[in-house]
Amino acid sequence: MREWTILGAGALGCTLAALLREQGEQVALLLSERHRGHLHPTFEFIALNERRRLVATRPRFAHQAADIQCLVVMTKAYQVLEALAGLAALPPQSPIVLLHNGLGVAEQVARRFPANPLLVGVTSHGAMKEGEWVVRHTGRGETWLGPANTAARAHAGLARPLARALGHAEWSEDIRRLQHRKLSINAVINPLTACHHIRNGQLHEPRFAEVLAQLSEEVHQVLARLGEEESLEQFRRRLNAVIELTATNYSSMHQDLAHGRKTEIEQITGYLLSHAGTLPMPVCRQLYNEVKRLGG
Numbered sequence: 001m002r003e004w005t006i007l008g009a010g011a012l013g014c015t016l017a018a019l020l021r022e023q024g025e026q027v028a029l030l031l032s033e034r035h036r037g038h039l040h041p042t043f044e045f046i047a048l049n050e051r052r053r054l055v056a057t058r059p060r061f062a063h064q065a066a067d068i069q070c071l072v073v074m075t076k077a078y079q080v081l082e083a084l085a086g087l088a089a090l091p092p093q094s095p096i097v098l099l100h101n102g103l104g105v106a107e108q109v110a111r112r113f114p115a116n117p118l119l120v121g122v123t124s125h126g127a128m129k130e131g132e133w134v135v136r137h138t139g140r141g142e143t144w145l146g147p148a149n150t151a152a153r154a155h156a157g158l159a160r161p162l163a164r165a166l167g168h169a170e171w172s173e174d175i176r177r178l179q180h181r182k183l184s185i186n187a188v189i190n191p192l193t194a195c196h197h198i199r200n201g202q203l204h205e206p207r208f209a210e211v212l213a214q215l216s217e218e219v220h221q222v223l224a225r226l227g228e229e230e231s232l233e234q235f236r237r238r239l240n241a242v243i244e245l246t247a248t249n250y251s252s253m254h255q256d257l258a259h260g261r262k263t264e265i266e267q268i269t270g271y272l273l274s275h276a277g278t279l280p281m282p283v284c285r286q287l288y289n290e291v292k293r294l295g296g
């Protein structure tokens, strides 16, 4: 039976581990050396219906990379390359699945692991940690996977067990479009909420109407430059729906800044700025600089 190895025991990584275990799938958590001694990395999982249970997974460490059959990387975008650096012994036939926010990382992973099937994806599940080993699933969402290289296409079937575990998961040959859609939402909500110390829903307060409109326009212009055909009006509707749906959440970038962690600004806003060509992008640029100034 296939074993999933999850790299990145954050809230989403543990949520995926718990939901896969519930379906009887074999799951290992790839742990950093500081967790050595945890023979069975067990954590408490709080499901959407508030039911609590202990989830036991198998511990794995980088020196066991040769045993990894399917690697799901759920670290922050900026941690992916460093986290993979210790896995040179990963078998070349083992698929690597990247499920982080932002863009620009998969190309670097492909250079580092040219033989491995490389899958990329987006997920809109929400989760948060309530302690080092206590994880709460806060929202069900969609998950999409697609190929970042030709070898990945042989692994489209991975979407099936993921769908059983997550409630929804699908394969898309046009995954870049879905990544762009997620990036465009993150590029508006994340830096604005992080810089103004607000929950997502507060973006609908009148004081943010102007900056929200300007930023949406800038982000939409870059997406159009990247070949996306969604109209500005459609983008605004989609954005407003996500703001409503996640109104009580603090965005991941807000949480990162609030906890003194590095943010994914480089892979989100930085990626857009580097693809903006001659577009001026004043609001994007200002938020990028502000997040950097705040330490992210």
Ligand code: KPL
Residues within 6 Å of the ligand: 101, 185, 186, 189, 190, 200, 242, 246, 249, 250, 251, 252, 253
């Ligand atoms: O994906 C998110 C994030 O916080 O990174 C959104 C959709 C903005 C929800 O908070």
